[in-house]
Every structure is written in structure tokens, then in C-alpha cells.
Amino acid sequence: MTSKIEIKLEDAQNIPRDFYQQESLAHVIRSDEEAIQVAKTLAVEFAKEASQRDYQRQLPLREVQQYSASGLWGITIPKQFGGAGVSYKTLAEVVKIISSADSSLGQIAQNHWAFLEHIRLDASLEQQEFFFAQVLQGKRFGNAFSEKGSKTVADLTTKIEFKDGHAVINGQKFFATGALLAHWIPVVAVSEEGKPFAALVPQHTPGLTIVNDWSGFGQRTTVSGSVHLNNVQVDLKYIVPIHQAFERPTAAGAISQFIQSAIDAGIARGAIDETIAYVRAHARPWIDSGLEQASQDPYTIANIGELKIKLRAAEAVLALAGEAIDQALLNPTEETVSEATLITAESKVLTTEIALLAANKLFELSGTRSTLSELNLDRHWRNARTHTLHDPVRWKLNIVGNYYLNDVLPPRHAWS
Structure with missing residues (x-):
């Protein structure tokens, strides 16, 4: 790996070319279980300086290299092309684990995985063999999809x-x-x-x-x-x-939304863990409680319980969405794709709600000192508020309601 390089906002485009060079080929992950274990190991390292990177806008160059070299960026590649072909339930767990440590790292790989599905769906066999091999060697896909200033997100001028x-x-x-x-x-x-x-x-x-x-x-x-x-x-x-992916029933749109939902669940998980750690170590009991520790406060205890319950519910629906996507990949019909899209939309509503709630409760339960800038705990709220703005949740509610009330199928695009 290269040594740590600090890149600031104004000169980020001057990343040295040797950053893109690999010292060795990426590890190839072979199973769902291995993918989760690798993610857990990486998350421990990624969490160590996550706050510092956020505070200084310091790009995670070393961490991105470690991330792709670990083999995690290639875990959804089908087995016939040399990948692990993990379930989407497993991918969600990987994304949550990484995002709970550093949600920026969780998002950086988001469109990479989404685009791998487009290669599987729309590319020629020769293209699939070439690009899947590139990823298994450690190469990364970026993202130049969206534009700003157009009438809608789908109105592209490029x-x-x-x-x-x-x-x-x-x-x-x-x-x-x-x-x-x-x-x-x-x-x-x-x-x-x-x-x-x-x-x-x-x-x-x-x-x-x-x-x-x-x-x-x-x-x-x-x-x-x-x-x-x-x-x-x-x-x-x-x-x-x-364009072919949306001319027939495919899970491409659901997959794009599914990964975003997993990032939000990871943000919630990280915020709740931070809340528990801060309340245990630093928060003070309220003057009228007569208690020795804030962690003994029955209202605080109940709030932590509420957060954990809502997180478990959101993650459970996310897991169901992953299973529905796997079914849609095996048997892509209007019915299976609609089911995957609907459950993914439901998960997006729930993960958005728990991410924002958890980030707010972090300060409510921790007290005024938790807002000190040197602690940078506000990064959890800032990350939750920013990332959950992808594809408005109010339209997820509309998609689900319109299906059950009026038998209207979900639209076919990457934002539903």
C-alpha cells in the first residue's frame, strides 16, 4: 500500500498517478461468510481515523486501496466469472459494517456495485469477461451518472x-x-x-x-x-x-436503491453505537433523578431500547429486500421485480427514519457537551441528513401505497 497522503478539497485532482497502481492483485473472496469477516476486519481499521478524515475533509486514499484490495468490491460478481456471487443480504451486511465505521467509505463503493449489475444485465459476454476480471484484480468503478440543474434527475444533457x-x-x-x-x-x-x-x-x-x-x-x-x-x-x-435494463423487468433499479438503504442502516448503527459509548463514559445523570450514572436513567434506557428495536426492524426489512432481489435475479418477471422494488422502497423508508432518529438522539441523550466541535459527533447527523436525501422517501411511500391501493406497478428506473 502507498503511504498516507493528505489531499485537500482544492487540490484533490492532483492525486499522484501511483495511487492508481497496485502493488499486488486483489484478494478474491470465495464465500458470504468470508465477505462479512473481511468487512468486520476492515471496519475496525476504517473507524480509527474516520472522524479526523471527516473533520479535515481528508480523502481516504489508503483506506480505498485497502478496501478494493480486500476483494469486497468483487463479491457480487457471478461465480462463473470467478467471483463469490454472494447474496444481496450479505452485500447489505457488508455495506452496513463499513458504513457504520465510515459512511463515506460505504458510499464510495455504492455505484461500483450498482454498475456491476448493469454489466451483468446489458454488457456483451466479452465485456463481462473483461470488466469482471478487472474488478477481481482490484480495479474500481467510479460514477458519472447524475447532473445538476436539469429539470429532473433523469433529464441528462451529456x-x-x-x-x-x-x-x-x-x-x-x-x-x-x-x-x-x-x-x-x-x-x-x-x-x-x-x-x-x-x-x-x-x-x-x-x-x-x-x-x-x-x-x-x-x-x-x-x-x-x-x-x-x-x-x-x-x-x-x-x-x-x-437502457436495455429498464426495457424489461430487471432488478437493476432495486439494487441501486438497496445499497443506498444499507448505507443509511450503517449510519444508524454507527450513531447508536456512538450514543451508547458516550452515555456510558461521559453523560451526566439528571439532577432530579437521584442516580449515579446517566446509563441508569430509565428514560435514557427506554430511548436506547427504542433505537435498537427500530434498527432491528429496518435491518429485517432490508434483509427481506435482499432476498427478494436474489429471487428477481434468478427469475426476472414483472412480479418478482416489483416485489423486490417494493420491499426495497419499504426498507429505504425505515432506514432513513432510524438514521435520522439515531443521529438526533445521540445529542439528546448525551447532553450539551456532546456538541463540542472537537468531538465531531455531529458527523453522524450530517452524514445521515445528507445521504438520506437521495431519492425522496415521500415518493417511496407513494410507490408502495399506489401499488396496494391502485395496483400500479413501481416505475422502472434507478430511483424507485
């Missing part, structure tokens, strides 16, 4: 023009989580016919500029900034027709 033997892309992206730290940047661009394609652009391609101008108050070290594309040429063998 264009792809097909030439003889290559394509040319022009446009600008934002919310490009992890792109700066990736080896390949999947860029979603629309053709003259209005169909979206993904062009996998190698890092350092001429005309590709990635700027870490993400200034959000939460998820500070996700590198969710801008990608500028100025006449970027991409070989046709790196173009994937991702």
Missing part, C-alpha cells in the same frame, strides 16, 4: 456520438461519487435517439477532468464532485447499452 470504431462524449456531471479514486469512470450519456448508454472511461483519458468540488456538509470525503467531458473518445468495446 451526449454520446457514435463514430467509426469509437464514441465521443461531451457534457458535465455532478454527484460523481468516487470518480476521482476510480480506475474506470462509467459515464452515462444519451444518444441522438435519447437512449442512455454507459461509457467506461479510463482514468486520465484526454478530455476527462474530475474536480473534487463537493462542498456538502455531510459525506464529506466521498469525492462526489464534478466530471467534465470535453470530446472524450471512448472505444466502442467500452460502451454498454444500459
